[in-house]
Amino acid sequence: MDLFLAILIILVLLVVAFKGVKILRPYEKGVVERLGKYNRTVESGLVIVFPFVETIRKVDLREQVVDVPPQEVITKDNTVVVVDCVIFYEVVDPFNAVYNVVNFYQAITKLAQTNLRNIIGDLELDQTLTSREQINSQLREVLDLATDKWGTRVVRVEIQKIEPPKDIVEAMSKQMKAERMKRAAILEAEGYKQSEIKKAEGDKQAAILEAQGKAEAIKAVADADKYQEIAIAEGEAKAILTVYGAIHEGNPTNDLLAIKYMEALQKVADGKATKIFLPLETSGVLGSIAGISELFKEKDKEDKEIQPMKVKVKTDI
Structure with missing residues (x-):
């Protein structure tokens, strides 16, 4: 009998210890309720509560992810696109996170889908495809403001996919292909133009160099001819002066001149x-x-x- 009582007491103590002693991890906080009424918020570590009188609800403070399901959204130019996104949030107030929202995951999912329709509805298709950062920023501001009373903070929002209809995708593909072909043709024409310009410049430079070479050659030949003519003229002038001087020194008579004249006539x-x-x-x-x-x-x-x-x-x- 005594052994059975001792065992019973030990079991009761174990149950009390299990119910009254709680351990919170470093990333958790606890909301303690006493007889169904909020009592206090406890930090991480060893927490002792009164069994069967107080209960504790753990709140995870780590950053969490909500995957918003894909949905069809109509743009400003009446184009239907399929859009989905992910939301990163964290709890900053355990009390509001526990008492101000029943199902936070469902609430923020619906809120994100609704505001996503509103934001993309104000944009045309081209803007929607090229303005992801703008969409992310606007959606994060709206969600963060709406979830503030839920004790959470939206850290960031990322658009995963924006998928236009197949016919739009095909048209965009053709347009992109045509644009690339246009750029290729422009680049090819520009390359041909540059090639012809370089070739013309090369021919021009070659012609200039050839003309300069010919001019220098002609000038050199002319200088040589000029030097030759000058040398010949100087030689003839010296010869004439020598002959003239010799004739005057010899004092020739008319008879001698007549004989020389006859020889010249012969x-x-x-x-x-x-x-x-x-x-x-x-x-x-x-x-x-x-x-x-x-x-x-x-x-x-x-x-x-x-x-x-x-x-x-x-x-x-």
């Missing part, structure tokens, strides 16, 4: 030409030639006179 008449043009100033030279002929006549006469004398002398001997 060279002139030695060619194949049928006509010979003589200088205008030939009267003096011709006079000299006449004088020379007279000299030759006188010389011939003297020779004839001298010859009989030589014969006569030989006879006498």
